[in-house]
Amino acid sequence: MFDRQKKGERAVLLLPYARGDGDAARRAEEFTELVKSAGAEVLGNITARVEDPNPRFYVGSGKADEVAEAVRALEADLVLVDHLLSPVQERNLEKHLGVRVVDRAGLILDIFAQRARSHEGKLEVELAQLKHLATRLVRGWTHLDAQRGGAIGNRGPGETQLETDRRLLGERVKQLTKRLEKVQVQRGQQRRARLRNTVPRVALVGYTNAGKSSLFNAITVGDVYAADQLFATLDPTVRKLDGLDCGPAVLADTVGFVRDLPHDLVAAFRGTLAEARDADLLLHVSDASDEERDLLQRVVDQVLEEIGAGDLPQLRVMNKIDLIEAEPRLVRDGEGRPTQVWLSAATGAGLDLLREALGELLGGDRVQSELHLPLTAGRLHARLKAAGAIAGESVDEHGWRLAIDAPRAVLAALGGEDAGPVRALIERAEASGG
Template identity: 45%
Template sequence: MSEYPVSDDVRLQPPGSPEIEIAARTRTLVIGPYPTRNAAPPASGAAQAQNLRSTAARLDEAAGLAAAIDLDVVQALPLNLQRIRPATYLGKGRVDELAGLIKAEEIGLVVMDCALSPVQQRNLEKAWGVKVIDRTGLILEIFGRRASTREGTLQVEHAHLAYQRSRLVRSWTHLERQRGGFGFLGGPGETQIEADRRMIQERMTRIERELETVTRTRGLHRRSRARVPYPIVALVGYTNAGKSTLFNALTKADVLAENMLFATLDPTARATRMPHGETVILSDTVGFISDLPTMLIAAFRATLEDVIEADILLHVRDVAHPDTQAQAEDVGQVLDELGIRSHADRIIEVWNKADLLDEAERTRLLNLSVKDGEGGRHDRDSAAPVLVSAVTGEGLPALTSRIEARLARSRSAFAVVLPPEDGAQLHWLYENAEVLDRREEVNGTVHLAIRVAPEKEARFLHRFPGARTLHRTG
């Protein structure tokens, strides 16, 4: 019989008490306990998607998550599991073997790249004498440190409370005693665990009310944008795919863009002008990751509202990463949960980090992607991806050309002739339409080919009743 209990003697910190701060530079051991192929199949689609990855890539990602909050990763150790033990996740021999390593290396924190039950977490902490966190706890820790806006902070707290609440069930045995009937909260016979569960729920309800207020404010902002309508182009992709670097390259902004997982958590939006004059709102979003905790998917849905409502999604992929296809599947799964995958005509795949490819692979991918880097229009209806380097700028003209071509599907084109003295009308066209072509006669008469968004077409035709239709949508 195992010396580790499966449902007893689990003591976690009560709600409201300070969290144990994971200090920067803590000596950390990252363990990847991955079931072998002949082990019991995973229950969730997320786990199945993760199995597409190599063990080395999965372990490297786990170490990257730990490094993202400045932990000193002493070693990243893969373990092949034939069976998951209910008490400690690992077998007793493994637990004892790792105890020696932890002591010898003076490890202060163990990160388990899996989902641990409260019982498993506590038993491992008792066996090893150090703090243990699982993948979900590590991601929550990262999100808690990175969120900077009021909305992001509330969402992280809500997700953390949901995680904490799930760990109250049959695990806090020191809370099983009954409370008396004193005070304003808790009636006679209410156990401490019930009281703590209620306290967590009350705090979550308050946060949800605050989030509703924040969401309404964001809705007002979106409606105000709709009054001066610009298309929304949202960047999505696996964490560390280079979305923020691409965002900066396209908008000339200065959003945090570092080679780390989850460098961006709070959504950022900027207006930027396309080469032919069209103004778009570019939105940078939180990166996706395999096995993203379900409470975070729900909590961060509000930050992904721009993604849900976007006219175009730029799915940014790190094509230099060995598991780029598996990462793309994870992103697709989250988009499915947001109800976006069915609108695949809105998605443009952006193959980023071309500068990190060797010449043979770069040539191969370039042959599969859009090769028109001069802003031509022959690829208008193509579904081919766009190979770019957000760092060097390679492929960005082809990308902006593709964005314009995709937007053009819902826009009509017209020919306009202006007398040389009509500068006001010319200025209006440059401010409110895409100028596709411009020619001037010797006498100064200007011939323009322009494209107009549907919501501005009526105003355009009112100002330019003599415009000739070149292309009509619908």
């Protein structure tokens, strides 16, 4: 076994693909960009067709020998694999190649660790990294004399070290989980305050490097870091959005999505992803100059499904039209509702069309009316208040007089046998077109 290095920056890329995979070239290009975003120098790449994964190396032994020769010839100190490896495969490759091996999940986690800035983001990344590391403890270090134990004569310092590592890791995971829960309670209180103010909530989502942060800065008085690289921003940033026909709204910039995002990372980044789940409207930003934008939109939709935001209304935003010399335009469906805006955050072309579409969608989907509830409807009143649907209220001997101002979808989701007055309110609003 070789000794693990703390950091390697001269990398050889191993790019597995399957027969008939027409997306292999795009995957290779994206993985190279991920590696550059992590700060590594790409010395070369080796493709490997994998139909039946080798349980030892994932790739065949011949391909593993080819990678080993490239590592020696190029004097690389790191091999990055564009696939999720099992702990056994990762360790076997490291032993065979003599350098550190990092799979796709480990690479993305490393990038997130570099980019997280907020206290919550750093906690979320560390928690995801520890969960990833937990599967790689066994036989992971060269200082362990005995890896497995239990039988007489087979207990030794190796087993003791492993158990110590596991215990320390488990304790740290518990600490991080508790601290995250506390931070998320605070963020939840801030989110509920926005709900009580009945301000429409909009979240920017999209494939990483689609230009979300640039668009965020262009339509708000924001200062979010934006760069032409993958995962330029990770932490959620919220700004007030003024100048809409429907009144002010709240806009949140979220982390960019990418295919094969590590499950532990999706699970850990509840703070960032909650901004998307709790939104009234999603602005799905795509790079209009990308020939595979339709495929990447499907990847984003799949992640949205995973986090419970797949049913939220979307407005598609085709960004970077200046790169294809296209004209800004607003696309509507058969009922006249805005569905897509073509614009350029860099030049500002089409931003007025985006504001027009937002004003229509956020204003048209809101119910603004008065609702009378008897004092016996306390549970329904509490649910309306928790949903942030009450803009003002008074009470007398006949019950509550409520000024309702909320998205129609929020009211419709209240449900319950006692929600008849709310359903009637929605029906009246639909009949009057308000």
